Amino acid sequence: MLTPTSPSHATIADVARRAGVSIATVSRVINQAGPVAEATAARVQAAVAELNYVPRAAARSLASRRTNTLGLLLPEISGYFFPPLLRGIEAGARENGFDLLIYSTQGRADAASGLRRPRAEHNTDGLLIFTDSLDEAELVRLYHIRFPMVLLHRSSPDGLDIPCVTFENKAGSRKLVEHLIEIHRYRRIAFLRGPAGNEDSHWREIGYREALAAHSIPFDPALVDAGGFDEDEAQLPVERWLREHLEMEAIFAGDDEAALGAMIALQRSGKRVPEDVAVVGFDDGPISHHLASVPLTTVRAPIEQAGLEAARQLVRLIRTGQADPLVLLPTELVVRNSCGCR
Secondary structure: OOOOOOOOOOOHHHHHHHHOOOHHHHHHHHHOOOOOOHHHHHHHHHHHHHHOOOOHHHHHHHHHOOOOEEEEEEOOOOOOOHHHHHHHHHHHHHHOOOEEEEEEOOOOOOOOOOOOHHHOOOOOOEEEEEOOOOOHHHHHHHHHOOOOEEEEOOOOOOOOOOOEEEEOHHHHHHHHHHHHHHOOOOOOEEEEEOOOOOHHHHHHHHHHHHHHHHOOOOOOHHHEEEOOOOHHHHHHHHHHHHHOOOOOOEEEEOOHHHHHHHHHHHHHOOOOOOOOOEEEOOEOOHHHHOOOOOOOEEEEOOHHHHHHHHHHHHHHHHHHOOOOOEEEEOOEEEOOOOOOOO
């Protein structure tokens, strides 16, 4: 059960006294209405958090206003991953009578400093937040005004109990790498990471490392580079490995798009998949079984189900103040031809 902390009866004057500033300064910080020194703003924000202060206007708005709209924050809307995710979220919203408002932070000047308030508590009843599309300071602010939120593929910051929906990434990647080791006897297995700071990528690398360690294969940092969950980006390290004649028997790409990029780089250099280098991925997106030459061995992640479950958890949180702290959806190894199986 998860119930955000209830607001206290603290006033703006109490916050000002705690922070050692004027009421006008507190107002400027809370409403982002003017310049305030960084250290002063930090003291005000700390006082707001300590006193669990909620501005009266925000409290009245949250208590009385309903939009019947769920908000979804994404860093971008592109690639093979997002269509099934959006289908699941839209289905979860629709079955509960909610509309869906989608906001992409890609290329936005305000993305680094957090979502502006008119796009959060003033026009939605709750937010679904994908990975790092909202910064931690804004998460803290919304949490302390009891605004309903559910995180997708991102853990709740320390001290906050924000529900999270994600995949079992570590177990899936470990099972995949162990397949390469146990069935195909590969020992030189490269790994293409996802974007820096991405939690899915982090846990997939942990699974990769655990599989190596369980089979007494030393971790070699030369076999790890960034693939970015992106077809074009993933080609670059593979091309470099080939130029440097790095010994590798297989490539574990952090997702299917990176796996496609790795295949393209290998085939351009005259390497055959899987005869010369095996390639495996993660997600089991549409490209994984439609590659005409070599269908992709991968891990099936329930992307659409994650979206559906996240929307259902958010609706439950809005209506009852309760949600599951963590929903961890299972993954499944899908063996095709790109690993060397026939």
